Amino acid sequence: MAENAIVVCTWSAGREGLPEGAEEILHIGRGLAGALDKDLNWLVLGPLSPGASALAGQYGVAHLQQIQDPKLDPAGSDACVEAIAAYWAEHNPGTLIVHQTGEARVVAPRVAGRLGKAVVMNGISIEAVDSNYQITASAYGGDTRVIYEVGAGSVLSFIANAAVPEPGDGAPVTAESLAFDRVEERVQVVERATFDGPRLDDAEIIVSGGRGLGSADNYKLIEELAAALGGLPGASRPIVDDGWVDSSHQVGLTGRITRANLYIAVGISGASQHMAGCSAAGTIVAINRDADAAIFQYARYGIQGDALKILPELIRAAGAR
Ligand SMILES: Cc1cc2nc3c(=O)[nH]c(=O)nc-3n(C[C@H](O)[C@H](O)[C@H](O)COP(=O)(O)OP(=O)(O)OC[C@H]3O[C@@H](n4cnc5c(N)ncnc54)[C@H](O)[C@@H]3O)c2cc1C
Numbered sequence: 200m201a202e203n204a205i206v207v208c209t210w211s212a213g214r215e216g217l218p219e220g221a222e223e224i225l226h227i228g229r230g231l232a233g234a235l236d237k238d239l240n241w242l243v244l245g246p247l248s249p250g251a252s253a254l255a256g257q258y259g260v261a262h263l264q265q266i267q268d269p270k271l272d273p274a275g276s277d278a279c280v281e282a283i284a285a286y287w288a289e290h291n292p293g294t295l296i297v298h299q300t301g302e303a304r305v306v307a308p309r310v311a312g313r314l315g316k317a318v319v320m321n322g323i324s325i326e327a328v329d330s331n332y333q334i335t336a337s338a339y340g341g342d343t344r345v346i347y348e349v350g351a352g353s354v355l356s357f358i359a360n361a362a363v364p365e366p367g368d369g370a371p372v373t374a375e376s377l378a379f380d381r382v383e384e385r386v387q388v389v390e391r392a393t394f395d396g397p398r399l400d401d402a403e404i405i406v407s408g409g410r411g412l413g414s415a416d417n418y419k420l421i422e423e424l425a426a427a428l429g430g431l432p433g434a435s436r437p438i439v440d441d442g443w444v445d446s447s448h449q450v451g452l453t454g455r456i457t458r459a460n461l462y463i464a465v466g467i468s469g470a471s472q473h474m475a476g477c478s479a480a481g482t483i484v485a486i487n488r489d490a491d492a493a494i495f496q497y498a499r500y501g502i503q504g505d506a507l508k509i510l511p512e513l514i515r516a517a518g519a520r
Contacts, residue, residue, distance in 0.1 A: 202293025202351045204261070205232040208283060209298070210244035210274035217248045219400075220298025223458075225258035227325060227357055228296055233259075234327050240264060240292060244282050245271030247372060255370035263370040268379045275384040276305045284313045285377045294332070299356045305386075311354040319347045322357040323479060337478055339471060358458065358479050397431040397447060399455040404430025404463075407450055407477070408438065411466020411487060411506055415443035420510040421465060427517035433457070433477075435467050451476035466506045469494030486510075 207228040209218035225241065232239035238261035243251060247265050255263040266286065270278040279302070283295065295310065297303040299320065311318035321337040323344070331348050334355060338345045349355075399405060406428065408421035418438070425432040433455070434448040450457055452475040462480035467473060469485070469492055477483065478497060485498035486506050495501045502509055 202237065204238040204240045204292040205235070206240045206242050206292050206295050207260075207297070208242045208244065208295055210271065210279055210302070211246055211248065217250055217254065218243075218298075219300045221251075221254060222258075223359060224296060224298035224357060225254065225260070227359060229258045231294075231296075231325055231327065231332075237293070238262065241370075242266070242283070242286060242375075244279055245274045252369035252372060256367035257365055259365075259367060260370050262373060264373045264375050266375045266377055268377070270379045270382055270384065273388075274302075275388070276302060276309070276386050277384045278379065278382050279306045280309045280313060281379065281382045282377060283310045286375060287314055289375075289377075293352055294355065295353075296355045296357065299358045303356055307354050307356040314354070317349040317353040318356070319349060319353065320356045322355055323359050325355065325357075337475070358456065397433075399431055399433055399448070399450065399457050402431040402457065402459050404428050404461045405433045405450070405457055405459040405477070405480075406430055406463045406465065407433030407435065407448075407467060408465050408506075409435035409467030409473075410437045411468075412438070412443075413466075413507065415441070417507060418443050420507070420514065423514045424463070424465075424510055424517060427514050428461075430459070430461070433462075435470075435473050449476075464494050464498070465510065467494055468492050469497060 205228050207224050209221050211218050228239045239259060240262040241255050241260045243265045266282050297307050308318050319334045319336055322334045323337055324335045326333045331350055334347045335344055406421050406425040408418050412418060422432045432448060433450040434444045436449055436451055439446050439449045452472040454476055456476050458479045460481040462477045463484045465486045474497060483498045484500045485494040486502045486509050487494055488505050490503050
């Protein structure tokens with residue numbers, strides 16, 4: 200199929216402000232569209248956030264298109280699938296890319312099923328190779344990376360974190376009209392939990408502590424280093440289970456999926472379930488006294504030694520800067 204555009208699709212899912220990950224996915228879309236000399240379109244399902252038009256301009260979006268309907272405010276997964284499928288039936292533009300939010304995990308595979316397309320989840324980066332795409336994706340709970348090759352016109356979901364906007368004028372919005380009478384939402388959100396803990400998902404710098412800290416008291420060293428670096432404190436699951444910190448700090452498969460630029464793992468072994476929550480980090484630094492700890496395989500920088508001796512030094516050095 201000849202594709203004429205890369206389409207980034209977002210929806211608000213009831214949150215305030217720009218959709219989660221909008222900048223990150225526009226960044227990926229712009230890179231791909233630029234490499235292939237195609238249009239980058241942004242399809243917004245439901246309300247358009249203030250700032251969307253300016254953001255579209257910054258990422259070189261050729262067409263900012265909006266589908267408005269009460270069923271998309273907030274957008275449930277059935278309505279999203281229906282809207283994207285109807286948009287594709289009308290325009291058949293090409294490759295669809297989404298940022299892998301909790302909702303996108305449900306929507307992307309269903310859209311691919313509806314449209315009869317290939318789908319790749321957990322994407323980290325993408326390259327165009329001839330008329331196909333090679334996507335590097337995280338697999339087995341972050342344990343490994345795999346490269347998929349799929350044709351143009353696929354559905355691709357990314358967990359990557361880079362976002363580099365450039366100055367640009369706001370983009371005009373085009374309204375798409377679609378009939379939603381047949382859509383019956385089968386999944387109802389009954390409650391959105393308010394979240395008081397650290398916003399690990401958005402943090403640029405995270406310092407996480409694990410069982411190697413030895414005791415709950417020592418977790419304050421993690422908090423101090425995180426504060427000195429302007430970041431947030433995270434944790435592995437065992438220390439959450441043991442009550443050293445509350446679960447809002449937990450990074451991993453069953454905790455927060457983070458995309459920090461800098462992730463410092465202290466006294467953490469590097470189990471795949473933990474790495475699932477931090478392997479998308481730009482740079483991982485590991486502090487561990489065991490030279491054979493798995494975390495060193497993921498880390499760009501490693502410090503082998505006793506965390507309780509190294510942390511005070513790092514706090515002092517960070518404070519002195
Ligand atoms: C279904 C499932 C889901 C899971 N989800 C998660 C999840 O979301 N997040 C998560 O983190 N885990 C999760 N786990 C648990 C995971 O498998 C690991 O058990 C856990 O990540 C290990 O935590 P840890 O690295 O802190 O502890 P350990 O594995 O005990 O590692 C402690 C590390 O500290 C080092 N160390 C000890 N003393 C020092 C010292 N003084 N200085 C420096 N280093 C020291 C040791 O060498 C060791 O490498 C999950 C498990 C399952 C089965």
